[in-house]
Amino acid sequence: MSCLKLKDLVSPRIGKCDTWPESLSEDKRAARKENLFMEPKRISPKTPVKNELTPSVLSWRKCCTPDRVPVTPVKLTDKLSPEPWSPTANLKMLISAASPDIRDRERKKELFRQIENETLGSVGGGVQLGAIDDGVTDEFEQQRPSRKQKSLGLLCQKFLARYPIYPISTEKTEISLDEVATELGVERRRIYDIVNVLESLQLVSRLAKNQYSWHGLLGLQQTLAALKKRGEQHRYAEQLSYIHHKELDFIGEEMEKREPAQEPWTSCQELSREGKSVEAENKSAMNSRKDKSLRIMSEKFVMLFLVSEPKTVALDIAAKILIEESQQDTADNSKFKTKIRRLYDIANVLTSLGLIKKVHVTEERGRKPAFKWVGPVRPHGPDGIPDHSAALSASASSAEAGFPVTVNTKERLECPSSIHTPGSCTSQCKAQSAP
DNA sequence: TGCTCCCGCCAACGC
DNA sequence: GCGTTGGCGGGAGCA
Numbered sequence A: 001m002s003c004l005k006l007k008d009l010v011s012p013r014i015g016k017c018d019t020w021p022e023s024l025s026e027d028k029r030a031a032r033k034e035n036l037f038m039e040p041k042r043i044s045p046k047t048p049v050k051n052e053l054t055p056s057v058l059s060w061r062k063c064c065t066p067d068r069v070p071v072t073p074v075k076l077t078d079k080l081s082p083e084p085w086s087p088t089a090n091l092k093m094l095i096s097a098a099s100p101d102i103r104d105r106e107r108k109k110e111l112f113r114q115i116e117n118e119t120l121g122s123v124g125g126g127v128q129l130g131a132i133d134d135g136v137t138d139e140f141e142q143q144r145p146s147r148k149q150k151s152l153g154l155l156c157q158k159f160l161a162r163y164p165i166y167p168i169s170t171e172k173t174e175i176s177l178d179e180v181a182t183e184l185g186v187e188r189r190r191i192y193d194i195v196n197v198l199e200s201l202q203l204v205s206r207l208a209k210n211q212y213s214w215h216g217l218l219g220l221q222q223t224l225a226a227l228k229k230r231g232e233q234h235r236y237a238e239q240l241s242y243i244h245h246k247e248l249d250f251i252g253e254e255m256e257k258r259e260p261a262q263e264p265w266t267s268c269q270e271l272s273r274e275g276k277s278v279e280a281e282n283k284s285a286m287n288s289r290k291d292k293s294l295r296i297m298s299e300k301f302v303m304l305f306l307v308s309e310p311k312t313v314a315l316d317i318a319a320k321i322l323i324e325e326s327q328q329d330t331a332d333n334s335k336f337k338t339k340i341r342r343l344y345d346i347a348n349v350l351t352s353l354g355l356i357k358k359v360h361v362t363e364e365r366g367r368k369p370a371f372k373w374v375g376p377v378r379p380h381g382p383d384g385i386p387d388h389s390a391a392l393s394a395s396a397s398s399a400e401a402g403f404p405v406t407v408n409t410k411e412r413l414e415c416p417s418s419i420h421t422p423g424s425c426t427s428q429c430k431a432q433s434a435p
Numbered sequence B: 001t002g003c004t005c006c007c008g009c010c011a012a013c014g015c
Numbered sequence C: 001g002c003g004t005t006g007g008c009g010g011g012a013g014c015a
Helices: A012-016 A027-031 A055-063 A089-098 A100-121 A139-143 A152-160 A177-184 A188-200 A220-233 A236-249 A253-257 A266-278 A294-307 A315-326 A333-352 A389-400 A427-433
Strands: A173-176 A204-208 A211-214 A312-314 A356-363 A366-373
Touching: A152 A177, A152 A188, A152 A333, A173 A177, A177 A188, A188 A204, A188 A294, A188 A333, A220 A236, A220 A294, A236 A294, A236 A315, A294 A312, A294 A315, A294 A333, A294 A366, A312 A315, A312 A356, A315 A333, A315 A366, A333 A356, A333 A366
Parallel strands: none
Antiparallel strands: A173 A211, A204 A211, A312 A366, A356 A366
């Protein structure tokens, strides 16, 4: 059985994490933007967690169904915060003593810091920890993980490392969201984000509340083929082309004059509506909660890649198309910004899966972020045999080498061809793609 | 300064 | 009523 070899991303100490209460009191809001001194505190976990996981247990878990035996939660050893004395230390201590919730929150952060620092310390030294002791820098700051270390993409890699790429069909791998959240040291909310995107590709499916089933990449080709078909029905290729050409028409002063909320998307909306009429799934009322879900958005985002040529989609264009679909009446700037934020979330997960990579496209108006599909190119290989080669080989080789499956997120768009895999395009291709 | 996206509030949902 | 789910946007880190 082949597994994602992301062992470096899974620290045995993860298992030492206690669990934290999901719902904290209002006090946490006050503490949200403050670095308060927190005395570690023993707490009763809301949900049961496993006992301490040894490395051998973890390595077993990577390729096998995670055990589902609820056990007594493991309490953490009290450990004093290394925060140095400061003029506000008394105040901090008082606040800490007054608010158990704040203590919980900070202890949680501290635990996650430990996990992250250990994790990244073992990943080839490619990531700066910012924890080099110069004897001057505040130790608290040193231990605080950077934004990148807390990214959804990295979290997704850790999530994926827990399960086999191709699980044995007879073996059912169940995922407990609580368990995963606890072991990865994050809030359940973040796991929902990942699971929703994975669900859009049918890598997982929901069994019951808090319970998902892991399918791995077994059915990815079929899912992509189905999504491509749906994308064609939605006429996404035409919508992409339409918006792209419209943007070109409004470069410069013309663009400045127009109200952002009055962009001439009417024709695009028509395209969108025509596409919608094809599918029964769109009978659901627009603007419903489900229609805007991350899972649906992720599906549509993937559809855009599958039908576009070349397989590079600018974020803003994707956002516009998705707004068309769900917010036809209120295509304002805030909706646009929200959509972009969500697309970043989705893109982080898809990047972790090795399906897309971050690029930049250069247009007359400047350089803008985009994502390029680097996953399987054809829905099916010759003779109908699923072609997993592109993304999976890249992901697997990276994983086997002990590297995260994430591709270089800052790579410049070099090749417009969707056929070439990263690094395989010729100099001629690169010349063609020059702006 | 703009891009990126973490974080957690809070409402919808479902049991 | 309460726990789960997840939309949403503020705002901070980063280039």
